[in-house]
Amino acid sequence: MKRFEGKVVIVTGGASGQGEAACRLFAAEGASVVVADWNGEGAARLADEIGGVALRVDVSQEVDVIAMIRLAETRFGRLDVLFNNAGVGHSESARFKMASIVETPGEDWDNILAINLKGCAMGCKHAIPLMVRGGGGAIVNNASIMGIAGVPGADAYSAAKGGMISLTRVLAVEWIEKGVRVNCICPGPVATGMTAPMMETEEGRREVIGLSPAGRVATSEEVAKVAVFLASDDASFVNGVILPVDGGWAAR
Numbered sequence: 001m002k003r004f005e006g007k008v009v010i011v012t013g014g015a016s017g018q019g020e021a022a023c024r025l026f027a028a029e030g031a032s033v034v035v036a037d038w039n040g041e042g043a044a045r046l047a048d049e050i051g052g053v054a055l056r057v058d059v060s061q062e063v064d065v066i067a068m069i070r071l072a073e074t075r076f077g078r079l080d081v082l083f084n085n086a087g088v089g090h091s092e093s094a095r096f097k098m099a100s101i102v103e104t105p106g107e108d109w110d111n112i113l114a115i116n117l118k119g120c121a122m123g124c125k126h127a128i129p130l131m132v133r134g135g136g137g138a139i140v141n142n143a144s145i146m147g148i149a150g151v152p153g154a155d156a157y158s159a160a161k162g163g164m165i166s167l168t169r170v171l172a173v174e175w176i177e178k179g180v181r182v183n184c185i186c187p188g189p190v191a192t193g194m195t196a197p198m199m200e201t202e203e204g205r206r207e208v209i210g211l212s213p214a215g216r217v218a219t220s221e222e223v224a225k226v227a228v229f230l231a232s233d234d235a236s237f238v239n240g241v242i243l244p245v246d247g248g249w250a251a252r
């Protein structure tokens with residue numbers, strides 16, 4: 001029996017990187033997967049490939065998040081798993097970048113918190129009632145090692161990820177009696193579109209890899225497997241955990 005047979009899973013930021021890897025793993029384990037991403041074309045391509053459903057969503061917009069949860073309800077009648085994975089540190093289209101607080105315009109601060117923290121919060125807000133109606137569920141939030149400790153130069157991003165960690169803890173305590181588990185992963189550097197620009201130069205590569213005692217970045221699959229475990233019944237008594245997936249970075 002596959003672990004997610006008969007289960008409905010939403011992955012935000014599902015079109016690429018860790019989210020894409022998670023969509024593939026959930027689908028391979030029998031789940032009906034909603035691939036939600038602001039890259040609607042990428043989401044549609046992946047959904048076609050894995051037999052899922054795609055939705056163009058900007059997680060910073062509550063109306064989009066409501067539509068995403070409603071899609072799971074109308075199409076499948078339930079929601080078992082939400083992987084709050086969508087996130088950005090820098091964005092060429094929105095023209096903001098990771099920076100120290102004195103270099104971060106207030107508008108960038110708003111955008112970075114809206115996508116990373118509010119997006120996660122709105123996902124939880126609208127997923128939990130549907131999960132409770134179905135008898136329970138599991139939420140996994142994708143934060144970062146930058147939410148655990150101070151890594152200079154990504155101040156708004158780090159604050160947003162720290163907020164996701166606190167939100168995970170409070171929701172885990174609030175909702176476990178109703179059958180909803182809430183956990184959080186904190187990846188170290190992962191080889192995705194997010195780190196790709198830094199990996200182009202020797203200096204950038206040294207900076208990124210220097211974050212990991214393992215001396216390398218993780219693959220998306222290495223991180224996604226941990227998210228899938230936390231979402232599965234194999235983790236049925238795991239709740240409120242903040243789990244580094246970082247090759248030992250947090251152990252230093």
Ligand SMILES: NC(=O)c1ccc[n+]([C@@H]2O[C@H](COP(=O)([O-])OP(=O)(O)OC[C@H]3O[C@@H](n4cnc5c(N)ncnc54)[C@H](O)[C@@H]3O)[C@@H](O)[C@H]2O)c1
Pocket residue numbers: 012013014015016017018019036037038039057058059060085086087088089115119142143144145186187188189190191192193194195
């Ligand atoms: N790559 C790393 O080194 C690293 C380390 C720690 C944590 N993270 C976190 O992992 C998560 C996944 O990132 P990734 O590394 O796979 O990068 P990625 O850029 O490959 O994937 C991020 C996905 O999120 C989507 N997205 C961005 N903003 C969105 C929005 N407002 N609404 C909907 N979708 C949106 C993007 O289109 C993209 O498909 C992020 O939350 C990121 O902060 C990444």
